[in-house]
Amino acid sequence: MSSATGAAAPTKTLTLVDEFLLTLLNEDAGYFHQVPGWDLNCAVVGAAMGELSLRSRIDTDVESLILLDDTPTGDPALDPILEKIANEPSRHSAQYWVERLAIRGESIIDATLERLVLLKVLEHHDGGFWTLARAGWQANLRGQADDETAAEFVKTRISRAIFGEELPDPGDAIIISLTNACDVLRLIFQLDDEAAARVEHLCKIDLIGRAIADAITDSVAGPLLRRSTFAKAIPVVSLIKLLRNPHVRRGNLPALFASLAEEYGPVFQIKVPFGQRMIFLCGPRTNRWVHRHGRMYLRARDYLEEFEKVYG
Template identity: 30%
Template sequence: MTGVPLAEELLLLAYDDETGKATLPRISLDLGMAAAVLIELALAGRLAYADGSLTVVDPTPTGEPVTDAVLAKIAADTPHSPASWVQRLRHGLRDRILGDLCAQGVVRDVDETELGFIHVHRYPVVDPSVEAETRQRLAEALTGAAPDERTAALATLVAVLRMESALGVSGEAAADARRRLAAIATGAGFSGEVSLEDSVVRPSVGLVVAALGRAVEAALGPRR
């Protein structure tokens, strides 16, 4: 596997650079982490969606510890639906990915105590270059440039998790971003509205992203 893992990109977008605090509800972040790792496995050709379940088609490790731990867990289990896997995997993934980002020097762990005994962790950015590259790719996709399948998958997750505010927009600009993100998902075949044969991504990836998108949306409930 090459490049920055999708879950790391998503997590960096979801935390405020200065305060180091999450800008999304905990449940949204945790579901997003699970979906991102599963999509990473699909992008790497390790995971497929068939007959309502996610299955391992290639157990070869990718070289990324968090992703490979999930790969091994799925390979050792019986097939389960995308909805089942995002719930099974969401606990603990965020802390592991934050730990990896700290070890890489991308963010730092600020451990503070509130009320004398409650530990609160913040993760302000130390090296902004990783997130800057991610934001640049998304910005280009939002302004009309055709995204590659990794960027299209990331844009779909941002839409599913209702993360428009993490893109630094609000009001009508946020509504415009939401429409464009939805258009990217549709054009990539992730929404089920475009034939996967006409998609800009591999059908095997499109099926996984579409199934996980539906699972996360159902878990989060209606948009308020």
């Protein structure tokens, strides 16, 4: 193991984590393509591990992930992951680390989005949607001011690799592997059979990208670690207690839900006989989380489908 002293390696303008999240952004809608929470966290950790591999901090083979250098990078999204790996006395597979570190996915996403806003790559707006800055980000980071967004810059490189004949560099190969593992590439590009076959080929050309993508796919299909470590059952409100609650008789719904949240916690469910269960999210802290992260974990499609059938 190398010493933790010395200067950190120079960083790229945008890290793999930056570029991976930008690839997930739907520029027309201003929201990120929906990826299930566990899958997204695994992929974000995979992007961070890919960046560490490009900086020669880690390497991986079929069976294990190997620490090469524990020198901090100076990146707050990467160094906690590097420290965890460096402090582990035993070697483990890439899948093990993807799953173990998946709980850090949200903090990595938050730190990365804040960084992209500070770099004037992204702008965050009320309502939880994002827009991409043109020209300014390149003037700040690349010394030029072309009329192109950062996401377009990344997606153009990926498009050339998928629909052209040139091979991507290792970083782009990892991004292609990650977005393919999240089943997002088909939402970004129109992939015919030939392009889909090309994607499968590109996902195999880089060893570290292939190992991380395989780890993500295996984690989603059959996790080594128990997902229940990161979640608990949603408490069910007793119907008897609900009907006996004095606020029900008074018709004071805000007071009713406040009292239920105090007893059951900020998230609870009510199961109505012969009806669908209803899940309630109560309190300012919970609803701030919904405002910021809800589009990654929640969806209204099922609720709105009937309206679409009637109104189009």
